[in-house]
Amino acid sequence: MNTYALLNAGRIIAGPGSIESINDVVADLGASKVLIITDKGVAGAGLIAKPQSLLEAAGVDVAVIDTTPPEPDVNQVNAILDAARPHAPQLVVGIGGGSAMDVAKIVAVLLKHDVALRDLLSGKAKIVARGLPTLMVPTTSGTGSETTPNSIILVPEDELKVGIVSPKLMPDGVILDPELTVGLPPAITASTGMDALCHAIECYTSKKGNPFSEMLALKAISLIAHSIRTAFNDGKNLEARHDMLLGAMYGGMCIATSSTTAVHALAYPLGGKYRIAHGISNAILLPFVMRFNIVGNEAKFRDIAQAMGLDVAAKTPQEASVAMIEALFALNRDLQIPADLKRWNITDADLDTLVEGAAKVTRLLDNNPRPMGKADIRAIYTQLI
Numbered sequence: 001m002n003t004y005a006l007l008n009a010g011r012i013i014a015g016p017g018s019i020e021s022i023n024d025v026v027a028d029l030g031a032s033k034v035l036i037i038t039d040k041g042v043a044g045a046g047l048i049a050k051p052q053s054l055l056e057a058a059g060v061d062v063a064v065i066d067t068t069p070p071e072p073d074v075n076q077v078n079a080i081l082d083a084a085r086p087h088a089p090q091l092v093v094g095i096g097g098g099s100a101m102d103v104a105k106i107v108a109v110l111l112k113h114d115v116a117l118r119d120l121l122s123g124k125a126k127i128v129a130r131g132l133p134t135l136m137v138p139t140t141s142g143t144g145s146e147t148t149p150n151s152i153i154l155v156p157e158d159e160l161k162v163g164i165v166s167p168k169l170m171p172d173g174v175i176l177d178p179e180l181t182v183g184l185p186p187a188i189t190a191s192t193g194m195d196a197l198c199h200a201i202e203c204y205t206s207k208k209g210n211p212f213s214e215m216l217a218l219k220a221i222s223l224i225a226h227s228i229r230t231a232f233n234d235g236k237n238l239e240a241r242h243d244m245l246l247g248a249m250y251g252g253m254c255i256a257t258s259s260t261t262a263v264h265a266l267a268y269p270l271g272g273k274y275r276i277a278h279g280i281s282n283a284i285l286l287p288f289v290m291r292f293n294i295v296g297n298e299a300k301f302r303d304i305a306q307a308m309g310l311d312v313a314a315k316t317p318q319e320a321s322v323a324m325i326e327a328l329f330a331l332n333r334d335l336q337i338p339a340d341l342k343r344w345n346i347t348d349a350d351l352d353t354l355v356e357g358a359a360k361v362t363r364l365l366d367n368n369p370r371p372m373g374k375a376d377i378r379a380i381y382t383q384l385i
């Protein structure tokens with residue numbers, strides 16, 4: 001067995017109302033000037049008002065930048081960096097979904113160190129030291145960015161999302177307050193929740209899987225499979241929202257110790273070129289890629305089926321694997337996630353671009369439990385168009 005490591009975020013506080021602890025975390029990190037990075041949707045939903053007023057009541061100077069776009073590109077992140085500099089913050093708080101948190105994590109580095117974002121994205125430069133301290137407050141339950149060392153940025157001219165991965169991006173604090181997620185609309189609850197489920201299932205079956213990711217992934221799968229339909233149908237159900245936040249964070253922790261695989265690799269060009277939302281493209285691909293992956297990995301799929309709550313006690317590993325794939329298709333149907341890519345008007349003419357785009361993501365494809373070549377990738381996309 002290879003050695004393995006779990007990189008973890010600093011202090012993690014969870015539970016309904018845990019946002020009230022924000023001053024403890026900020027004081028621990030020694031900051032009296034704080035920059036909150038968020039997006040207009042989160043700010044418009046009133047989710048910044050409480051942390052901002054709690055901080056200001058404690059005498060902390062707070063600036064807010066709410067211009068994080070969905071799927072941020074390198075130019076947009078540089079614009080946020082320029083807007084952040086005059087505030088000279090001592091700590092960066094990311095409040096929102098994956099985009100806001102990823103931007104907060106990278107801006108915290110760029111504010112402290114003189115390095116160009118484009119050079120980090122091209123691999124010309126590396127992050128040499130930690131940036132300003134960071135605190136992550138997720139308002140969706142999907143990305144798990146609060147506990148990953150990743151920041152995903154779009155490079156528009158290449159039509160590709162690039163992941164900057166460095167242990168130095170690991171957040172210093174995390175607050176998981178389910179009360180901040182009760183207003184998340186059903187469609188976003190579904191897509192972000194399925195992204196989290198992908199993280200757990202991919203990391204469990206990844207070649208980089210290890211005892212840490214195995215424990216975290218099975219717990220994440222169980223929490224999400226148990227609660228995603230409830231959170232979708234009844235957004236105000238705090239217990240379901242709490243399960244989803246925990247499941248998403250465990251999924252992020254899985255990424256920090258294992259790796260996602262072919263689902264995320266095949267989703268990359270769908271996001272980069274066709275701008276299909278990350279969670280949607282992953283959710284659509286998940287059952288198709290996992291059906292391909294069953295061969296040789298039946299025992300692991302049986303574990304996943306059990307974690308999903310399927311009654312597979314009397315089934316062979318092969319039968320349990322098939323039941324698990326059927327359950328993933330049913331989950332997508334129940335969550336009103338499209339069954340294929342038809343609505344995006346992707347045709348045979350797009351196949352070469354898609355296959356080439358996915359095949360480039362060797363960082364993830366190399367960890368797929370079953371080798372996946374270009375012909376296999378093409379066969380999977382072909383089933384979806």
Ligand SMILES: [Fe+2]
Pocket residue numbers: 143195196199264278282
């Ligand atoms: Fe993801």
